[in-house]
Amino acid sequence: MNYFDNQTAILLAAVAALILGSLYCWQIFYLRDKFKRREEEIKRHLYELTILKELGDRVGYSLNIPNIIDVICGSLNQFIKFSAVASLVVEPDKIVFKINLAEPVAKEFVAEVRERMRQSLGALLNKTIPQRQIKEVISGAVLVEEFKEPVRSFFNIPLVIGDQAAGVLTIAHTQAGLYREEDMTILYKIVQQASRAVTRLQEVVRAEQRKLNAMVSSITEGIVMTDRDYKIVVANPAVLQALGLTNQPELSLFDFIDNLEGKFDIRGKLEQSIRFDKIIPEREVMIRDKFWQIIVAPVKSKNDFNGQEVLGGVVIFHDVTEEKKLTQMREDFTSMMVHELRSPLTGIKKATEFMQTGNINANPQSYGEYVKLINASASEMLSLVNDLLEVAKIEAGGLAVKREEVDVRQLINERVKFYRVIAQDANINLQAVVDDKLPAVVKADPRRLAQIINNFISNGLKFTAAGGKVTVQAMLHQRRQDVRAEGKTLNWEWFLNQGEQSFKDFPAALLLAVTDTGIGVAEAGREQLFNKFKQISNIAAPSEIKGTGLGLSIAKGIVEAHGGVIGVESTEGEGSTFYCLIPI
Amino acid sequence: MGSINKKILIVEDEALMLRSLSDKFREEKFTVLEANDGANGLDSALANHPDIILLDIIMPKMDGLTVLEKLRQDEWGKEVPVIILTNLSDSDKVAEAMKNRAYDFLVKADWKLEDIVRKVNEKLAKD
Numbered sequence: 001m002n003y004f005d006n007q008t009a010i011l012l013a014a015v016a017a018l019i020l021g022s023l024y025c026w027q028i029f030y031l032r033d034k035f036k037r038r039e040e041e042i043k044r045h046l047y048e049l050t051i052l053k054e055l056g057d058r059v060g061y062s063l064n065i066p067n068i069i070d071v072i073c074g075s076l077n078q079f080i081k082f083s084a085v086a087s088l089v090v091e092p093d094k095i096v097f098k099i100n101l102a103e104p105v106a107k108e109f110v111a112e113v114r115e116r117m118r119q120s121l122g123a124l125l126n127k128t129i130p131q132r133q134i135k136e137v138i139s140g141a142v143l144v145e146e147f148k149e150p151v152r153s154f155f156n157i158p159l160v161i162g163d164q165a166a167g168v169l170t171i172a173h174t175q176a177g178l179y180r181e182e183d184m185t186i187l188y189k190i191v192q193q194a195s196r197a198v199t200r201l202q203e204v205v206r207a208e209q210r211k212l213n214a215m216v217s218s219i220t221e222g223i224v225m226t227d228r229d230y231k232i233v234v235a236n237p238a239v240l241q242a243l244g245l246t247n248q249p250e251l252s253l254f255d256f257i258d259n260l261e262g263k264f265d266i267r268g269k270l271e272q273s274i275r276f277d278k279i280i281p282e283r284e285v286m287i288r289d290k291f292w293q294i295i296v297a298p299v300k301s302k303n304d305f306n307g308q309e310v311l312g313g314v315v316i317f318h319d320v321t322e323e324k325k326l327t328q329m330r331e332d333f334t335s336m337m338v339h340e341l342r343s344p345l346t347g348i349k350k351a352t353e354f355m356q357t358g359n360i361n362a363n364p365q366s367y368g369e370y371v372k373l374i375n376a377s378a379s380e381m382l383s384l385v386n387d388l389l390e391v392a393k394i395e396a397g398g399l400a401v402k403r404e405e406v407d408v409r410q411l412i413n414e415r416v417k418f419y420r421v422i423a424q425d426a427n428i429n430l431q432a433v434v435d436d437k438l439p440a441v442v443k444a445d446p447r448r449l450a451q452i453i454n455n456f457i458s459n460g461l462k463f464t465a466a467g468g469k470v471t472v473q474a475m476l477h478q479r480r481q482d483v484r485a486e487g488k489t490l491n492w493e494w495f496l497n498q499g500e501q502s503f504k505d506f507p508a509a510l511l512l513a514v515t516d517t518g519i520g521v522a523e524a525g526r527e528q529l530f531n532k533f534k535q536i537s538n539i540a541a542p543s544e545i546k547g548t549g550l551g552l553s554i555a556k557g558i559v560e561a562h563g564g565v566i567g568v569e570s571t572e573g574e575g576s577t578f579y580c581l582i583p584i
Numbered sequence: 585m586g587s588i589n590k591k592i593l594i595v596e597d598e599a600l601m602l603r604s605l606s607d608k609f610r611e612e613k614f615t616v617l618e619a620n621d622g623a624n625g626l627d628s629a630l631a632n633h634p635d636i637i638l639l640d641i642i643m644p645k646m647d648g649l650t651v652l653e654k655l656r657q658d659e660w661g662k663e664v665p666v667i668i669l670t671n672l673s674d675s676d677k678v679a680e681a682m683k684n685r686a687y688d689f690l691v692k693a694d695w696k697l698e699d700i701v702r703k704v705n706e707k708l709a710k711d
Contacts, residue, residue: 339671342671342693343597343598343601343671344598344600346598346601346671346692346693347598347599347601347604348600350600350601350604350605350692350697351601351603351604353604353696353697354604354607354608354697357697357698359611366607369603370600373599373600373603374600376599377599377600
C-alpha cells in the first residue's frame with residue numbers, strides 16, 4: 001500500500017472528478033444545443049405547415065396560376081425577409097413580371113431582378129424570352145434613385161405545372177448572405193405543393209374536357225363555340241368538314257367568315273345572340289352545295305354569386321340537304337301528278353265545250369273521234385289514279401298477295417300477245433323465251449305477276465327505238481347456281497352478264513326478265529328507278545317518253561311482297577335487262 | 585273576217601286539247617297547222633311561217649320555252665306573235681316566256697275556245 005499515499009489518492013480522485021465533470025458539462029451543452037436545433041426545426045416545420053395551410057385555404061380550387069402566385073407572394077413576408085418578391089408568369093398571350101417591394105430600392109435593382117428571372121425562365125423553357133413580351137407590374141414600396149444597393153441575396157424557385165414550366169418565383173435582398181438552405185427549402189416546398197395541387201386539378205378538368213371533346217367530336221352536327229371576344233374555343237370535326245377547314249392548323253373566326261362565302265353572317269349573328277341573350281335560328285342556308293339549318297345561341301354558365309355569366313356563343317350547323325331533297329322530290333312528284341291529271345282533264349273540258357257549241361253533230365265521224373279521245377283520256381287518268389292507290393297500299397304495307405298455281409308460260413304468251421300490236425306499230429321485235437326446266441306451274445299471284453310483266457314490257461317498248469328488240473325471258477334459278485352462268489347455258493342475250501350479282505345464295509326462284517335494245521340506264525340512276533318519286537331524267541332519253549315512274553315502284557312492291565328481289569342491269573346505249581327473282 | 589287565210593300553228597301535246605283548238609280555229613276559217621310536241625312545233629314554224637303560234641309549255645321532246653327561245657334566234661321567228669298556253673302552276677315559266685317576248689299567255693282551264701279565238705284575232709288585227 002506504500003505506493004498509494006493519501007495525496008496521490010486525492011489527486012487521482014480530483015482528476016477523475018474533473019474528467020467526469022467536464023464530460024457531464026459537455027453532455028449538457030451538447031444536449032442543449034441539440035434541443036435548441038430540434039426546437040428550431042419544429043418551429044420551422046410548424047411554420048411551414050401554417051403557411052401551407054393558409055395557402056391551401058386561400059388558393060382553394062383555383063386554376064388561376066397568376067392568382068395563386070399572388071397569394072404565395074403575399075404570404076411570404078411572414079417568415080422570410082426580403083427587399084422584393086417577384087414573379088414571372090407565362091400567360092397565353094404575354095409574360096407578366098410582377099414585383100412587390102418590401103422596402104425602397106433603386107430602379108436598377110428591379111431591372112436586375114427582372115433580368116435574372118428572364119434568364120432563369122428562358123433556361124427553363126429552353127428559349128430566349130424577348131424583353132418586349134414582358135409586361136411589368138410594380139407594387140409596394142417606392143423606387144428611390146439614391147439607394148444604389150444591388151441585389152446581394154437572391155434565389156429562384158421554378159413553377160412547374162404538369163410538365164410545363166409556368167413561371168419563376170424570386171426573393172431578393174440588398175443584404176448579402178441572407179438566405180439559408182432551409183429558407184429556400186420551405187419556399188420550394190410551398191411552390192411545389194401549389195404546383196401539385198394545380199396539376200391535379202388541371203388533370204381532373206382535362207379528363208372532363210376530354211370527355212366533353214369526345215362527345216362534341218362525335219356529334220354529326222357541326223359545332224363551333226367562341227368566347228366573348230369571338231376567339232374559337234371549340235370547333236368539332238363536323239363543322240371543319242362542312243366548311244372545308246380540316247387542314248387549317250390555327251382557326252380564327254375569320255377562317256369561318258371566309259369559308260362561309262358571305263352566305264351567313266356568323267360574326268353578326270353571334271354578336272346579336274350574345275348581346276340580346278337569345279337563340280337565333282336560320283333556316284336553309286346553302287353553303288358549299290349543301291343546305292344547312294344554322295342555330296346561334298349564347299353560352300352561359302350558372303354562377304352562384306352573380307347569376308348567369310355569358311361565356312360566349314355557339315353556332316350549330318345542321319345538314320338538311322337530304323330532307324330538302326326529299327321535300328323537293330315530293331313537290332316534284334305532286335306537281336307531276338297534278339300535271340298528269342290536269343292536262344287530260346283540261347283537254348276533256350275543251351273538247352266537251354267544243355262539242356256543245358260547235359257544229360260537230362253534223363259530222364258523225366268527227367264526233368266519233370272525240371268520243372274515242374275522251375275515253376282514252378279518262379282511261380289514262382283512271383289507271384294513274386289506280387297506280388297512286390297501289391303505291392299508297394304498298395307504302396302502308398298492305399299489298400295483298402294471293403299465291404296460287406300460275407302457268408307462267410301461258411301468262412307470258414298472253415302478255416306478249418297483248419303488246420304485239422303496239423310493238424308492231426313501233427317496229428320493235430317483241431319475243432319471249434322460256435327455259436324448259438321451268439315448272440309448268442309456280443306459286444305466285446297471277447294478277448300481280450301479270451302487272452310486273454306488263455310494266456317491264458311497256459317500259460322496254462317505250463325506251464327502244466324502231467328496229468330494236470324486246471325479249472321476255474323466264475327461267476328457273478337454282479340455289480348455289482350463278483345466274484349469269486344459267487343465262488349462258490340458255491344462250492340468252494341479256495345484261496345480267498355485265499352485273500356483279502350472282503344470286504348464288506338466293507333460293508330456287510322464278511326469274512323473270514325483259515331485255516331491250518334501248519337507250520340503257522346510267523349506273524348512277526339505277527337505284528332511284530324503283531323509287532316512286534323519281535323518274536330518271538336520262539339525257540339519252542328522247543323526252544317524248546313520259547311517265548309517272550310509278551310502274552317500277554309498284555313492280556318493286558309486288559316483288560318484295562312475294563319475298564323476291566327486283567333490279568336492272570344495263571349498258572348505256574346498248575340496252576337494259578329489268579329482272580326479278582320470285583322464290584317458289 | 586280578218587282571219588280568212590290566216591295561218592295558225594298550234595303546238596300542244598294533249599290530244600284532245602289540240603283537236604278542239606284545231607277544230608275551233610278551222611271553224612273560224614283559219615288555216616291550222618298542228619304539232620304534238622315542241623320539236624315538231626319548231627320545225628313546222630320554221631318551215632311554214634304561220635301568222636301566229638299557240639304554244640304549250642310542258643311538252644315532250646322540247647318544251648315550249650325552248651321552242652320560243654329558238655324561234656327568237658331565227659330571222660323570221662324573232663317577230664312572230666306567240667301566245668303561251670299554260671296551266672296555273674307554271675307561273676314562273678310564264679315569266680320566263682314573257683322575257684322572250686311572248687305576246688300573251690292564257691290559262692287553259694280558264695279560257696273558253698271563243699276567248700282564245702278572240703285573243704288571236706285581236707293580235708292579228710293589230711299587226
